[in-house]
Amino acid sequence: MKTKNALLLILSFFMLLGIGGCKDKEDSAGLKGTKWKLSGIVEVKSATLTELEPKDCEKCYTIDFNTETKGTGRSILNTIEVDLSNAPFFGGMTKVGDNEIGNVSLFYNAISFIEYYTRKGDELSFFYNNGQYYLLYKLYSHEENNF
Numbered sequence: 001m002k003t004k005n006a007l008l009l010i011l012s013f014f015m016l017l018g019i020g021g022c023k024d025k026e027d028s029a030g031l032k033g034t035k036w037k038l039s040g041i042v043e044v045k046s047a048t049l050t051e052l053e054p055k056d057c058e059k060c061y062t063i064d065f066n067t068e069t070k071g072t073g074r075s076i077l078n079t080i081e082v083d084l085s086n087a088p089f090f091g092g093m094t095k096v097g098d099n100e101i102g103n104v105s106l107f108y109n110a111i112s113f114i115e116y117y118t119r120k121g122d123e124l125s126f127f128y129n130n131g132q133y134y135l136l137y138k139l140y141s142h143e144e145n146n147f
Contacts, residue, residue, distance in 0.1 A: 031065040031084075036073075036124055036137040038062070041110060044132055053102030061107065063124075063137060076104045080111070088117045088126060110135055 038061035040051040054060060057076065065071035069085040077098040083089040090111035099105050113128040114135075122139035 029068060031071070031119075032068050034065050035140040036063040036065075037140040038107075039136045039138050041106065042125075042134050042136050044134065049136065050103075050106075052104070052107055060102075062140070075107055076101050084117065088114045090114055090126070107135075 038052065040049040042049050052061060054076070059074050060076050061074065063071045063073035063080075063082050065082075069083060071082045072093070073080050073082065075092070075098065077094075077096040079093040081089075081091050081093050092108075099108070110126075110128050110133065114126045115128055115131065117124060117126045119125075124137040124139075126135040126137070128134065
């Protein structure tokens with residue numbers, strides 16, 4: 001009896017893992033060919049959005065997905081890569097010293113600690129600091145516009 005209960009518990013655990021994995025695939029479905037722009041950093045408790053400077057830079061803080069899970073983008077002067085295939089990963093592809101421009105240091109700090117992401121319609125949210133904050137990206141365009 002104990003063996004059956006243990007086996008049922010283990011099977012239930014793996015079924016739950018499988019369901020959780022599907023959610024991530026649904027979140028990333030339809031990302032290929034989309035372009036996203038950062039609206040700002042949101043503090044979850046207060047729902048306060050902090051926009052990052054420079055605000056008038058069209059190419060700053062962007063992501064362009066070339067597959068369903070992988071994309072490249074920009075901070076201010078640096079190229080970044082994003083990989084959503086496992087745990088979300090943000091990383092710098094270039095290392096131009098732009099830490100003193102606008103609020104890019106806040107951005108670099110945030111992307112270093114991304115824990116998970118969600119997609120709800122035209123919004124991508126990348127959570128960090130135990131889910132207390134997230135980077136809020138909004139859909140900028142589909143393939144017809146370029147950054």
